[in-house]
Amino acid sequence: MSDSTSQQNRGLRLYDLLASAFLQEKVDTCFALLGDANMYWASRLAERGCRMVHVRHEHCAVAAAMAWARVTGRVGVASVTCGPGLTQTMTALPAAVLARIPLVVFAGEPPLKAAWYNQMIEQAPFVQATGAAYQRLHAPERMAEAVRDAFIQAVEERRPVVLGVPMDLQDRPLAEEPLLPPPAWKVLARRSPIQPHPDDLAEASRRLAAARRVVILGGLGATAPAAVEAARELAARCDGLLATTLPARGLYHDDPFDAGIAGGLASPVATEVLKEADLVVAAGTSLAYHTSMGGKFWPNAQVLQIDTDPATLSQGRVAADIHMRGDATLALQALAAAVPERAADWRSEALAARLRETPVFPAAEPSSADGVHDPRAAVLALDRAIPKDWHLVNTSGHVSSFTAQMRGRPHDRFLTIREFGAIGNGTSFAMGVAAARPGQPVVLLDGDGSLMMHVQELETMQRCGLRVLVVVLNDGAYGSEIHKLRARGVTDSGAVFGRPDLVAVAQGFGLMAGRLDDLIQLPAFVERFATGDGPALLDVPINDRVMATQMASRAGASH
Template sequence: TSLERAAAVIRKADRPVVLAGAGVIRSGASDELRRFAEGLGIPVAHTLMGKGSMPWTSPMSLLTIGVLPGDYDLAGFNESDLVICVGFDFVEYDPRSWNPRGDRRIVHVDSLPAEISVHYVPEVEVTGEIAESLRLLRERIGKPRESAWAQRTRGQILKRLQSDVDARAEDRLKPQRIMWELRDILTPDDLLISDVGAHKLWLGRFFRTIKPNTVVISNGLSAMGIALPGGIAAKLADPDRRVVTVSGDGGFLMSVHELETAKREKTATVNLVLRDGGLGSIRWKQMARFGRTEGTEFGNPDLVALAAAFGIRGLRVERPSDLNSVVTEALESTGPIVVDVPVDYGDNPFLAPGT
């Protein structure tokens, strides 16, 4: 059977790694994925849309992969000899990025058959309910493997992230610092919704996720402006849950009119707006490719005053040391609130692999 063949391939691999996608969360298979990984000593890297499928605190967690096309080396994929794709969709992380030669051995575990391409040809497909497939595979593989490689890789990832946060200047609000501190401010059950822009890449890498269904990131089509209306919808669906949205100023202004909806519907969301006066991601990519920018800068209204014009309270972070206290104050609000957070995207080039 496909289960027996998949189990045999995984047993023979020296350094298998799991690539977990959004399907793990949507199918409710996160707990079984953790048992599979920790029980067998197989590390897990998750996509941006798969954040929360594996808690970052697990010794088998390699955190997020797919922030940029070539960052598979950060999660040890360059050293692995087998990729076990679980609940994974092409739109989450193009296989051309992590399997450019098309020669990686792949086991596909999903509720749907694999979508085949030159860069994604599974050796074995296990099609069925994801959690049950993982349980049956775990039973058939049986013996856990020695996990020194996984521990070393995880240690390198955490060291790199922590050193990047620690090295940020105290007088500038860097996105690494913002995303790292947000994890310390929010509870494991709070819902974080990300808009699309440069901040999404930093959030994907530096916001450490503990539980499934606690981070929503628009990827694939990557629709700018999703965070504010998405936060309203989330609060209407689950009024007792704290909801925080993170937008760039570009994405926020694309749907700022929805502040009227938030006011009218009394949806108590905290809307963080990372303000840099431009389209940070596009600016960075234009500089990298052309050495100049075009059409990426714009002026902002006073975001606190703009919120007030909608009858909504606004707060502003003035210094890095204010972030914790201002966001904590915002979370106590009984209505929607806008938090203006100036951000310095000067480190965007360092997101690229090898920098």
């Protein structure tokens, strides 16, 4: 008798009800690692049509769900077992909290009736310390409703909600499956777009009319097509430029007066030009510290923030001088209609050419005889070889300063989640994007230090048929650390590890893999991946003595 038949013969269990409650929320993808406290529930989800992406580490389940949620705009779902399964997620949860990503995590709990259980721990304090919510599901009569309420809470509070369900309760027999409450998507309060108040509109219009150097800064809250078009129109009417936060990179990529990313990862030309701003209109962004480098990026500018829920403080500082409460699209459209058009001064053909033609990197050094490349030359070659409509996943760490500069790629083809500053998430984020966009090529731009933290997920990519090309910019070290240590004249020995044979590792997991000894080989490798049907890894050895311009300015080093 098969396990499935055996379970069916046991009759309905509470985990059947819990599975039904998740499925009625239109959950079709779940990232999971199974254990005693979640495996029966997860198996029921799979039997009933939910795609289960079974990862090799619990952290990766939650991190992949984060990327899936960011790409789809829906609540991400992950599942881990209780105790050590849950504690393994303690890095992913605060990252999701800080990125304001809604998740529901089914974590189980030790059995209530057990006097002792070797995976017993007070789970709620761990989860709550990350900023996520923890809900104990201990009342069988309310469990279906509690699941529904968790989805509501995740959406309305824009953060993860972890569900603790004791395993002995999950196994409780049901005479029949009870009726489910209306799902979250049916009962969620409708939040209509907020029109800006006339007084706020008048004050903002006055400041725009008085400013001489206006920058329209778009964030994730201003990515709707109508908001993008309104931002373009407002910039044109005000003789202004466009820029984005890092997560919204590429929002205005085809506009001649797009300066690109603002803040810590801005290009040298954007850093120079945007210092001239005297008014920044920030739409749909929380104005995080790195977006303006604590205000130093535009030292002489006032900041007008457009947000549905503006806050006085952002990451420990007063980030805006004036606020306009309202939907980004409606507010930008209202401003564009209210502000008189002025003659072009800042927006000149010469400036457009400068923004378009200035190289993003200084002249790169040639590759060495042993196939070690200048990272700037490697990234330029990648930018030429990777089709513009492929999805890019940008990691954290030193190499991201280079890869963030790849031009001409739309916002919806670029993902970065960096709010917690943790490396090691790249593989998980790439898996989440690939699961959200089945069959579409995804390119992970990662460092070797980041990849090695969760290299086991290469096996997950292969087993699950995820179309990910993992490009490892391999300096044989933790890049940020070696450059900061060297800038201070301190030994870098604790951050240098050498270059293991990543090609052999990837091939051991069943991936197509290669080492890029000559940049001329890159298009052929990309084409091999494009015509295949599984993941691949490309090891790109890079010179560990080349420091990104953005890091050099912060580390106080020459470059």
